[in-house]
Amino acid sequence: MIEPLTIAVSKGRILQESLPLLAQAGIVPVEDPDRSRRLILPTGRAGVRLVVIRAADVPTYVQYGAADLGITGKDVLLEHGGAGLYEPLDLGIARCRMMVAGLPDAAREPGIRLRVATKYVASTRRYFAAQGRQVEIIKLYGSMELAPLVGLADCIVDLVDTGGTLKANGLVPLDLVAEISSRVIVNKAAMKMKHDRVKALLRELEEAARPSDRDRRSRRHAGAGEGR
Ligand code: AMP
Numbered sequence: 256m257i258e259p260l261t262i263a264v265s266k267g268r269i270l271q272e273s274l275p276l277l278a279q280a281g282i283v284p285v286e287d288p289d290r291s292r293r294l295i296l297p298t299g300r301a302g303v304r305l306v307v308i309r310a311a312d313v314p315t316y317v318q319y320g321a322a323d324l325g326i327t328g329k330d331v332l333l334e335h336g337g338a339g340l341y342e343p344l345d346l347g348i349a350r351c352r353m354m355v356a357g358l359p360d361a362a363r364e365p366g367i368r369l370r371v372a373t374k375y376v377a378s379t380r381r382y383f384a385a386q387g388r389q390v391e392i393i394k395l396y397g398s399m400e401l402a403p404l405v406g407l408a409d410c411i412v413d414l415v416d417t418g419g420t421l422k423a424n425g426l427v428p429l430d431l432v433a434e435i436s437s438r439v440i441v442n443k444a445a446m447k448m449k450h451d452r453v454k455a456l457l458r459e460l461e462e463a464a465r466p467s468d469r470d471r472r473s474r475r476h477a478g479a480g481e482g483r
Contacts, residue, residue, distance in 0.1 A: 257302055258302075258449070259302050259303065259304050260302060260303045260304070260323050260324065260445075260449060260452055260453070260456065261295075261304050261305075261306060261321070261322040261323050261324075262277075262282070262303065262304070262305050262306070262322060262323070262324045262325065262326065263305075263306045263307075263308055263312075263313045263316045263317060263321075263322035263324070263325040263326070263327075264277075264288075264305055264306070264307050264308075264313070264325070264326045264327075265307075265308070265309070265310035265313050265326060265327045265328065265331070265437075266307055266308065266309060266310065267310070268349050269310065269326060269327065269328060269348070269349045269437050270288060270289075270307055272346075272348035272349050272437070273326050273346070273348065273437065274288075275463075276346060276348070276460055276463040276464055277298075277305075277460075277463075279459070279462070279463035280300065280456060280459035280460055280463060281298075281299055281300040282298045282299065282300045282303050282305070283298055283299040283300075284296040284297070284298050284305050285297050285298065285299070288305065288307045294306060294307075302452075303456075306322060310327050310328060310331050311331055311334070311335075313325040313326070313327035313331065313440070314327060314331060314332060314335035314337075314340060314440060315335070317339075317340055317440050317441070317442050318335075318338060318339035318340055318442070319339070319442075320442045320444055320445065322442070323441065323442050323445035323449060323453065324439060324440065324441050324442070324445070324453065324456070325439070325440045325441075326346065326437055326438070326439055326440075327437065327438065327440065328349060328435055328436070328437055328438075329433065329434075329435045329436055329437070329438055330353055330375060330378070330414060330433070330435050332438060332440065333353075333375070333377065333378045333381075333433060334375055334376070334377045334378060336377070339442065339443055340440045340441065340442065340443065341440065341441045341443060341446055342438050342439070342440050342441075343439060343440075343441060343457055344438065344439040344457055344460060344461055344464070345436055345437075345438055345464075346436065346437045346438065346439060346460065346464045347436050347437075347464055347466075348436060348437045348464070349435075349436060349437045350416075350434075350435065350436045351414045351415060351416040351435050352414070352415050352416075352428075352431055352432075352433070352434055352435060353375060353378060353412060353413070353414055353415075353431075353432040353433040353434075353435055354412070354413065354414075354415045354428045354429070354430065354431055354432060355371075355382075355410055355411070355412055355428075355429045355430040355432060356400075356410060356411050356412075356413060356415065356421050356426045356427060356428050356429055357403050357409060357410035357411065357426060357427070357429055358403050358404075358425065358426060358427075359425075359426075359427045361403070361409060361410070368389060368390060368391055369383075369388070369390045369391070369409045369410060370390070370391045370393060370407075370408045370409050370410075371383070371390045371391070371392050371393065371408055371409065371410055371411065371412060372392075372393045372395050372399050372402035372403070372407055372408035372410075372411045372412075373392060373393070373394070373395065373399060373411055373412035373413065374394070374395055374396060374397070374399065374413070375412050375413075375432075376392055376394055378412065378432055378433065379392055379412045379432070380392060382412070382432045382433075393407060393408050399411040399412075399413045400413070400420055400421065400424040400426055401424075403426065404424060404425070410429065411426075412432055414435060415428055439457065439460060441453055441457075
């Protein structure tokens, strides 16, 4: 029997947006991943199975070869560092921006050492270091928006999609750290040992992720409407 190809997918929004793309490659889990208690889900494509796990665990599973491929956000990959992984494909889904945000009226004098609250410690350190700024990073696990409101930090680094969460808390976006979207990652050994199957799957996912002519037309229409 041939060894199965295992794909690790981040729970939540990335899973929801990945399922239609995977389906185009015949990868349809046998049970609804949101309802099933099974941690390994066989799919309609022979020899391909899914594991649905927390986003931050996806690169770890793929790095150690417990999964051959993974689908996760660029934010998670920036934090992980990418050891043992290839990142061959941008699926263009679950798009958002990693941004510095803070109170609109906060004094931000260049001489003062900023306190920055974030879950994204590595990305934040790299971003401020590239500007030659030493900052104090306060690691949080969620609800970063609260930190400037209660004086825990001067600003935050967090993901922003519509900007609604920032706005609801009286915060404003200040600077772009990185554009984020979901990527397919591949274990380096699997890329060699299961080369043909991995490459075929990557080609199919690339095709599925490519905007169709219809999408492009409707986007052009939406763009034309905005100017009016
Ligand atoms: P929004 O209010 O639409 O700007 O969304 C911001 C909130 O949603 C923040 O708490 C983010 O952490 C989260 N968020 C936005 N986009 C994503 C994404 N692509 N992946 C994971 N979390 C996201």
